[in-house]
Each structure stands twice: as C-alpha cells, then as structure tokens.
Amino acid sequence: MDMNNNRIWLGATYVKWEGGYEILIKSLLHYKKRLRTIGRSPELRNSAAMFASILDQQARKTIPTIDDTIERIYDGLADDRLMAGLACDVPFMDKALVCYDADIGKAEDTGSEYFVSLVGDMATAREDRARIAEARKQISTFESCN
Numbered sequence: 001m002d003m004n005n006n007r008i009w010l011g012a013t014y015v016k017w018e019g020g021y022e023i024l025i026k027s028l029l030h031y032k033k034r035l036r037t038i039g040r041s042p043e044l045r046n047s048a049a050m051f052a053s054i055l056d057q058q059a060r061k062t063i064p065t066i067d068d069t070i071e072r073i074y075d076g077l078a079d080d081r082l083m084a085g086l087a088c089d090v091p092f093m094d095k096a097l098v099c100y101d102a103d104i105g106k107a108e109d110t111g112s113e114y115f116v117s118l119v120g121d122m123a124t125a126r127e128d129r130a131r132i133a134e135a136r137k138q139i140s141t142f143e144s145c146n
Helices: 011-017 020-036 049-078 080-110 113-119 122-139
Strands: 007-009 142-144
Touching (some): 011 049, 020 049, 020 113, 080 113, 080 122
Antiparallel strands (some): 007 142
C-alpha cells in the first residue's frame, strides 16, 4: 500500500502471481547492462565528451538502486507485504522497462552492433516487447483506499 496517497498497488498481483516479476527483472538487468556500457553507446559518442563523464557518474550511482530493486522483488515473491512495498518503485521499474523496449527498437531499426549485442537474442527481445507493454500497464495500476 502506498501510504502517502492512500492507494493500494494492484500491480503487485501482476508482479507476483501473474509472472510479471520475470520481465521486470529482465528489464532491470538490461538497464544495469546498459548503464555499465553507456560509454560505448553510439548516442554518447556523438555528444560532447564532458557530458560522457557526467552520464557515467550518474550511471554508477544508479546501479546499486537496480540491485536493490531486484532483491526487493525477490523478497516480495516470498512475502506479500514486501511486494506491496514496491509500489514506490513503480517509476523506477517503468524506467527500466522503457529502456529495454527502446533498446530493442534501436537494435531493430539501426542494426547497431552495440544495441544488438546489448539486447541479445533478437527473437526473444521482439517477443518481450508485448510483455513490456503489459508490464508497464499493470505496474501502474492503483486503487484508492477511501
């Protein structure tokens, strides 16, 4: 339950009981990989060098949050109360889903070795796009407690 807004996170049901945790964890791991390799990104190579170091610093700061979120998802699979506590992480999880989806699109559209390598198996990644869309819809579902 999100105590700040008196809302119940209905997305917890999707994550725990409908297998949504799989695409969330996969997206978070992809996001982590993306951040670790951000210096090799074709998008970054085209930007000024001074921005590269700033982005790299931010990426390093974000990686522990990814690890923590993954751990909390696994903990939530064992305890519903902990799963409900992930409601505050919905924007972060959504960011990981968006990143994975965007990188799949870039791999398909550009054929860039960086994105194709980052995404991995393109056939599976294409199938993941529908799962990503469903996850984004489901995890953003809340109900008022009042």
